Amino acid sequence: MAYIVLHRQWRSTRAMYIMMVAELFATVAVLVVFGIAQPDLYRTKLWRAGHELGFNSSPNVILYAYANHEPQPNIPFVWTLALTNFNVAISVISLFFLLTKLISFIMHVWYPVIALIFNVSLVALYTTSVYGQAGPDYLDPNYPSPVAWYIAKPCTVAANKSVQSSCTLAKGTFAATAIMLSITVVNLGLNIWAMLPNEDDKRDPDAEEGGAGSDSDGTPRMKNPASWEMQNIPQTPQTGTVPFTPRTMAFNSLERKLPLRQQYA
Known part of the structure; x- marks a missing residue:
């Protein structure tokens, strides 16, 4: 059994196309919601509202640091501009990966071993995004937020309608990201399924490529021509010549008929 590393086949073509359609809708969704959130549509607003409600730290720590000439504190990842830019970047990367995968799959060059690199990367990126959006905030020990x-919490805990709208949009962004993460995990599962050993690994590569095991028309071919007489394989004589075998030579010698004399008689 020879394990095929590169030219492996996907187990289900239909599943691949279904997942690409789902991935297209999810990618468009995250592109829209991440693009709307950039650069700071609701991040600071929700941060400040959470502090006023007693749920997390205050964004004023940045102003306090500037006013007191102190180094900037380590802002929780959930409230940073880096998370917003990171989300926009991975949504663009996802669209590029999807187009690359679609074209390569149609051209039959999207091999599982290549797709494994893309799928593992996307799972890691969207896991980071989901963690960041729901991440902890322990900047203020008086208001810890896991x-x-x-x-x-529900958005109705805030009385301000503007904060409620921003909260709803943030929840929708988180849901779209979670759906995208689920799709990438399913794609990784299909990828691992295709990489597992299967019946294709047991096939003889010589028989598939028309090598020493068979002729181009599928007729079995012996690696040692001298032993073909021991096999029950029909032999077709070539035009203009008479095939000779050790058995034929022996009978001709007994009959005192030389091969060249018989051929040109």
């Missing part, structure tokens, strides 16, 4: 309040 999970972002707009994820853990």
Whole structure:
């Protein structure tokens, strides 16, 4: 049994196309919601509202640091501009990966071993995004927050309608990201399924490529021509010549008929 590393086949072509359609809709969704959130549509607003409600730290720590000439504190990842830019970047990367995968799959060059690199990368990126959006905030020990309040609590805890709208949009962004993460995990599962040993690994590569095991028309071919007499394989004589075998030579010698004399008689 020879394990095929590169030219492996996908187990289900239909599943691949279904997942690509689902991935297209999810990618468009995250592109829209991440693009709307950039650069700071609701991040600071939710941060400040959470502090006023007693759920997390205050964004004023940045101003306090500037006013007191102190180094900037380590802002929780959930409230940073880096997370917003990161989300926009991975949505663009996802669209590029999807187009590359679609074209390569149609051209039959999207091999599982190549797709494994893309799928593992996307799972890692979207896991980071989901963690960041629902991440903890322990900047202020008086207001510890293991999970972002707009994820853990209903938006109605805020009386301000504008904050409620921003909270709803943040929840929708988180849901779209979670769906995209689920799709990438399913794609990785299909990828691992295709990489597992299967019946294709047991096939003889010589028989598939028309090598020493068979002729181009599928007729079995012996690696040692001298032993073909021991096999029950029909032999077709070539035009203009008479094939001779050791058995034929022996009978001709007994009959005192030389091969060249018989051929040109």
